[in-house]
Amino acid sequence: MNKAKLVMAIMALAGVLAMCSIGYAIAIGNVLGILGGIVLVIAVFGYAFTMKRKFRERGLL
Template sequence: MKNAKFVMAVFALAAVLAMCSIGIAVAYNSLLGIIGGILLVCAIMGFGFKTKRQFREKGLL
């Protein structure tokens, strides 16, 4: 597997774990945890798409 695809898999796994954290925060009735989880998902997805664009521009994907 190419190095770029491994990096994208790590981003995908991190996003899934962040989404799971939202569910855990809902179970604990933690509004701060829910908001933090949503912000974390947005940040991880943003960095992932930014990285994917950079890999595509360099021809690594």
């Protein structure tokens, strides 16, 4: 497994954990946590897709 795929796997794990944080915030009833989780998911996925595009341009994927 090359480094680019390892980085993408870590980003996928970060996305899953961010989605889990939304579920946890819903369970405890924390509205601020829900909104923070949503922002975190958008940020992680946006960064991951940007990084994936750069990896493709460089021919690493």
